[in-house]
Amino acid sequence: MTIDSVVRELRGALHASRVRDGALELSLYxxxxxxxxxxxxxxxxxxxxxxxxxxxxxxxxxxxxxVPRGSGTGLSGGAVPRGSDGLDPVVIVTTKMDRILEVNAEERVAWVEPGVLNLDLTNAISHLGLHFAPDPSSQSACTVGGNVANNAGGPHCLAYGVTSAHVLAVEVVLPNGETALLGGLDPEPPGYDLRGLFVGSEGCMGIATRIAVRLTPSAPAIKTLLADFTSLDDAARTVGDVIAAGVIPAAMEMMDARFVEVIERSLHVGFPPDAAAMLLVETDGLAAGTEAAASAIRSIAEANGARSVRVAADAEERALLWKGRKSAFGAIALIAPNYYLHDTVVPRTRLAEVLRRINDIADAHQLALLNVFHAGDGNLHPLLLFDKRVAGTMERVLDAGKQIIRVCVDAGGVLSGEHGIGLEKTEFMPWIFSGSDLDAQARARCAFDPEHRFNPHKVLPAGSQCGDLRSIPRGAWT
Ligand SMILES: Cc1cc2nc3c(=O)[nH]c(=O)nc-3n(C[C@H](O)[C@H](O)[C@H](O)COP(=O)(O)OP(=O)(O)OC[C@H]3O[C@@H](n4cnc5c(N)ncnc54)[C@H](O)[C@@H]3O)c2cc1C
Structure with missing residues (x-):
């Protein structure tokens, strides 16, 4: 059947203006x-x-x-349309489902539609002394539905946990068009934890259409510290020592020399432009506790050779420091037209060694590299800079990326901390999962989507999709 009849039926069911098949829209999506x-x-x-x-x-x-889609800020190709059986897919975008349906401040729960932007949710409830804790750096653009599908993280997820800790229930449209409610508002909903399975399922098990999120009380006191180091190793050691001392900051972000230099040049946020590495650390809670935690962090940083440790004097200075951290990607346009942002996790104790190896890989591929990442939970974000118009560059970028992921996995890490597997990392899944691990994941997906209609080719490697499972013996990948 031609796409014309699909479009005609979609226009009949939705509104004609909300179904697009023009060349420009198709290329954007x-x-x-x-x-x-x-x-x-x-x-x-x-x-x-x-x-x-x-x-x-x-x-x-x-x-x-x-293919379900929120704002399209995903970095692993999760919302990139790939069809099946030689037919291109229909992309269902949720950005017009952007209503906050209900806020219950007493129970600290809100029901939202999936297209609500992450930061809009927090802004809408901040007058109640509450916020939505997952805070990806893309929070002004990404949707709560996309956060749920990718189990998004963010700087403050070190203390508060990633999205899965903040989702109570999800209404999902299944491939047969029926809806199911996964999870519930009770502290211990009975039955299987299908909510837990759906969070992080990357659009492969259905489309979230209503989400009950947990709201977190905003801390009465916050201290934001900026520690500046003359060596990357000293900064990395500080990260491990802070956690080992039993202090869990709300956020602990590391930025390397090249990143600091670029940000300072473009945004003038007050970063020392000659720092070899910097830590942006935040503690929150009751005033006395944050004071004690900040003082412990300062002592540990100084013991590890910090050149200076500055505490933001007020909310304005704090906002400026975070602007420096979160505006990274725009500023990078100053030095290169394209970037490839990787996302891996390594044990905190191996941070310094892995960073050195990643820098060596970038050098060997003649690529510039920046590092800015959630250091507290070992979630690295090496950022390769390039100009894709230069012939042969993309091959070098992809090869460097593959080597970086391998180094992280070999150091005891995992493939992704928060961006998901998408299309980007399916081929690497056997690096960390056995055949029977993958088999279990494919069967869970099959239970939701036996015909493999939702977001095909994503997450699981070729050969482990539902349809193929029938003929592939258990453990075939081992
Ligand atoms: C500059 C920048 C900074 C970033 N920083 C972070 C960060 O700090 N932490 C982090 O975790 N991520 C970060 N990201 C990645 C990205 O913003 C997150 O993964 C975000 O959760 C994606 O949301 P989205 O609405 O853009 O989803 P999309 O990109 O549109 O989709 C992402 C995935 O979710 C699925 N999906 C979307 N909506 C639904 C739905 N309603 N139901 C089912 N499936 C759905 C899609 O099929 C796809 O697989 C960053 C991205 C950029 C560009």
Whole structure:
């Protein structure tokens, strides 16, 4: 069946203006924030659960795959459209489902639609002394639905936990167009924890259409410290020593020399431009506790050779320091037109050694590299800079990326801390999972999506998809 009849039916079920199949729209929705591209047959923008159900039923009835999408800020190709059976997929974008449906300040719960932007949610409830704790650096642009699907993290997830710790229940549209409510508001909902399975499922098990999120009380006192080092090793050692001392800061971010220099040059936030490495550390809670934690962090940083440790004097200075940390990606345009942001995790004790090896890999591939990352939980974000118009560059970037991931895995790390597997890392999954591990994951996916209609080719490596499972013996990948 041609795509014309799919588009006609979608326009009948949604509104004509909310179903797009023009060349410009298709090319815009062929990508997310990664370097990967795909191809969509049509893009639609439902405004209700019923419209999502209708769009899913139509796509599936026409043999098309469905790709859920929020704001498209994902960095692993999760929302990049890849179809199946030679047919391009229908992309279902949730950004018009952006209502905060209910806020219960007493119970600290809000029901939201999936297209609500992360920062909009926090801004809408801050007058109640509450916030939504997961705070990805992209929080002004990414959706809560995308956060749920990728189990997003952020600087303050060191103390507060990643998205999965803040989602109580999810209403999901399944591949047959029916809805199911996963989880619940009770502290211990009975039955299997399908909410836990769905969070982080990267759009492969259905589309979240309503989400109950936990709201976190905003801390009465916050101390933000900026420690500046003349060596990367000293900064890395400080990270391990702070945690070993039993102090868990709300956030502990590390920035390397090149990053600091670029940010200071473009944003003038007050970073010492000649620092070899810097730590941005935040403690929050009751005033006396934050004071004690800040003083312990200062002593540990100084014992490790910090050249200076500055405490933000007021909310304005704190906001400026965080602006420096979170505006990294815009500032990078000053030095290169393209970047590839990686996401891996290593044990904190191996931070310094792994960073050295990553820098060597970038040098060997003649690529500039910046490091800015959630150091407290060992979540590295090596950022390769390049100009993709230069012939042969992309091959070097991809090879360097693969080597970086390998080094992190060999150091006892994992493939992703927060950006997900998407299309980017499917081939590396056997590096950390056995055949039977992958088999269990594929069977769980199959239970939600037996025909493999939702976001095909994502997360699991080729050969472990639902349809193939029937013929592949258990343990075939081992
Ligand atoms: C500058 C920058 C900084 C970033 N910093 C961070 C960071 O600090 N921490 C972090 O974790 N990530 C970060 N990211 C990555 C990204 O912002 C997050 O993964 C975010 O959660 C994606 O949300 P989105 O709305 O853009 O989702 P998309 O990119 O649109 O989609 C991401 C995945 O979710 C699926 N999906 C989207 N909506 C739904 C839904 N309603 N139901 C089911 N599946 C759905 C898609 O199919 C896809 O697999 C950053 C990205 C950028 C560009």
């Amino acid at each position: 062929a990508r997310d924030a990664s370097v990967i591209e795909g191809k969509a047959a049509a893009v639609c923008f439902p405004v209700s659960t019923e419209e999502v159900q209708a769009a899913v039923r139509i796509a599936v009835a026409h043999g098309r795959a469905v």
